[in-house]
Amino acid sequence: MEADPPPQQQRCVEVRESLELTEKEGRIFRRLLDVVRHFVLGTQLRVAGGWVRDKLLGKDSTDIDIALDNMTGQNFCEKVNEYSELMGEEQKGIGVIQCNPDQSKHLETARMLIFDVWIDFVNLRSEKYAENSRIPTVEIGSAKEDAFRRDLTINSLFFNINTNSLEDLTGRGLEDLKKGLIVTPLPAKATFLDDPLRVLRAIRFAARFNFTLTEDLKEAASDEMVKSELGSKISKERIGHEVDLMMSDKHPVNAMCYVRDLGLFYVVFAFPAKPDPPVPDKCDWFCASHIEVAWNLAHLIGCSVFSGGSDSKLQDEHRRLCWYSALFTPVRNTVYLDKKSKKVHVANYIIRDSLRLKVSDADMVVNIHAASEKFPEIISLMESNENLATVKEILDDEYLKIPTELVNRVLAGLLLREIKDFWRVALFISILSYPEVDNASDSLVQQDELHRRKETYIRIERSITDLELDGVWKEKPLLDGRAIMGVMQVKPGPIIGEWQQRLFKWQLVHPKGTMDECIEWMKQSQSKRQKLE
Known part of the structure; x- marks a missing residue:
């Protein structure tokens, strides 16, 4: 980059x-x-x-x-x-x-x-x-x-x-x-009122080629009538398509900064009514600052953030969804109530409803945010063994005790199973966001702070790969639900899900464990369960 x-x-x-x-x-x-x-x-x-x-x-x-x-x-x-x-x-x-x-x-x-x-x-x-x-x-x-x-x-x-x-x-x-000038052939305001989507096209080409928006074009793009027409006259699908092209292109940060600077952020990224907590006054600046810092941090780390093996399409998806995740990090904990009074993340609403992008994109950004908030505990454990005893106590139960030296592997493995291929993106967003800062543009852009976060990312990524967890979500369980019912002599119900989760933890503790060894452990657990009952 x-x-x-x-x-x-x-x-x-x-x-x-x-x-x-x-x-x-x-x-x-x-x-x-x-x-x-x-x-x-x-x-x-x-x-x-x-x-x-x-x-x-x-x-x-x-x-x-x-x-x-x-x-x-x-x-x-x-x-x-x-x-x-x-x-x-x-x-x-x-x-x-x-x-x-x-x-x-x-x-x-x-x-x-x-x-x-x-x-x-x-x-x-x-x-x-x-x-x-x-x-x-x-x-x-x-x-x-x-x-x-x-x-x-x-x-x-x-x-x-x-x-x-x-x-x-x-x-x-x-x-x-x-x-390298971005200019309209006819007066800019008339051109934009003719087709307001041209505002976003102008921004996209300016960002793609690092060209300059002329002053009269910027003035027209910021015009209240043009912004109103963009929000009411152009379909959400067409707006979303333009935004997605920006985020998939070579310079998404430039594009988002133009969207912010021209006062278009809340038109393009329409928020739902009554978000909780309320969106802060400078949310557009916070969001643009976060993607800018993410860009600078990714530039320092290199392409490993978007690693998808040899699959270039997967790498492109990682990159694109990483920028969306970074952009909406400031509102990652903001929700609203949908028509069924269900709490929905604002980031999900913006991607799914305001931009009309794929539902899977919206869900993945929410999942990346959720995983990024779980990573600090793993980072703390791997960096200093802080709260090791507490984490071990949470992971342990009466049927499976996690060896102290494997607590890191089990905790990280459980999270990677949730986020799968996107774990590096989630780790990156976590490193970007924690420790929390009041103003990303003032604090995070300092090169020494960026380098510290880069080193943290590299250390944690290396630790996870050294634990042989990259791809752990692809490992098949040694026993399926039916086999678990047979070994444990139980009927279908919530208990099967509990044992499937416990089985995954057992496999994390015993990466070379065989089916026979797993069955023997479960039989011993069954005997213990019967005694407890």
Whole structure:
């Protein structure tokens, strides 16, 4: 992870003079031109937006959006299929995403596979607004009209397939790209009121590329009318998708700091009514400070925090959910009552209901927070054996006595069985949060404190791996519930769950124990149980 430059530092970005097509891109574009020529469509084909921007920045991109000047995307896709049939090729399915003006989705988009690459097709458009209306009349427009209706100048560039040339129809897309500026082609406030989601897109691209938001754009993004429209006009799913892209990207901290600084935090992360305890006045600052400190601490520790073996997708999930967990650490103990008067964590509500992300994401963040609050006891034991006797007394029962030297292993093993693969993330959040501080931005950012916490994390992680607990949750119980009933001569009921938990502790004490040894221990326990009864 690279250290981020100051958000307002204007950059000089290396931009290529021309676009270099890959072999597959050239093949796709030649096929599209063949369709135009064969049916004499007279269509100008332009690749729009992100693909052009990324190619100029020397980055690979498969996000190819084709803008058409004289027909709809669906009609053109049908022509592509018609041509494929003439060539003796299999026709492809066409997906159509309808426009939804109420949610600022003004364009119908058609999508299909061409040479195993998904291509989106949409017509160039112009937009006209009736008086006192925020929903435009959308018509096929010129390329210049379309360019000026784009969200940002760096996304308004076209690559004209017909002429094999770059088109900068706003007159400043290339220049802004070279200067690293995030600017809207038209006045920022009007652009954001047209589609308020563009505020979050501007933040996302500024964070991704370490580009600078211009002052007029920041002023428009902070406008109360724009914030109101973002909260009421844009679906939670679209907001959540943008936020998730930020958190999955390379610089989530920059994005969250922009969200905070522009006064958008409570719009994006809508809290439930009547949280308990009440959300503090500067909660947005506390949350942003925590993810910033988490970023700095993770940078010191290295990638082991997100270790997922060789599974890169699992590592990405660890990283993404770690940032959400860090962001919402200040409200980890804040709850609210749902419609069934059940206490629900606020972090769960924000992720599940405000952002409409996966329920499993919300549950995992809550689980990470819960495990992070249990880790201090393990850290204390491993660092100083503090409260060892008390912990041993809690773990012991009349049927299983935990050897003193194995109390650490049993306690940590029980917690890892709950949090599983995410135990390193939970340990990291625990190290981030404990000992508690009044103001993370004042205290934790000090390098000496960060280094102390880094060393603690490394020591505890090493201790847990030395105890051979990494993956302990994958170990199968030596006896299942039915076998336990047979050995203990009991009927189904809560007692089976109690013995399954006790069995797991026995296996933690006896990592090389056999089924026969386990059965012998349980038979002795059964005899003791009968005497106690």
